[in-house]
Amino acid sequence: MGSKYMKRYSEEFKRDAIVLVDSTGKTVTAVARDLGISSESLRGWYRQAKTDRGEGRPGELTMAEREELKRLRKLAAEQAKTIEVLRKAAVFFAKESDR
Template identity: 75%
Template sequence: MGSKYTKRCTEEFKRDAIALVDSSGKTVTAVARELGISSEPLRGWSRRAKADRGEGEPGELTSAEREELKRLRKEVRELQQTIEVLKKATAFFVKENDR
């Protein structure tokens, strides 16, 4: 989502920026300054890349796990909505049957 003023970066740019952080020995802030971007997105990209390589903090989700979690949360929302509709339909038919 983000602001309409947010600079969109390609996946290739992100990969190159992460590689630069990993290989240069410079801080994320220094690399971000050189690339002309904010340090926070670069820090997040770097953290996610490390998690995907198995080098992240304990308990940190990989990209695949994050995508699965997103998919499962969406599925849960849809199932909850279905349950609500079925509850209302059941109540309606019980009421109709009593007449």
């Protein structure tokens, strides 16, 4: 079973690891073993880098698209809360005007 703490790697480290995979001709697993990191982590970074370069599978989101989607979801949630407050206010004022 894995550790409950997730190790963080710098963007520079990730970029360098991806370059090693591309430049050495070694497999992702071999490079990960050499660096002492999880092969699944490196595989995910490598797959995302390929997608960002336009070499990924169709339908995969680039990092920029993921960030935009996250921003839009947050905005939609905020707007939903605002709409709910306005709906409640409209109901309140409709009841007040009936008096």
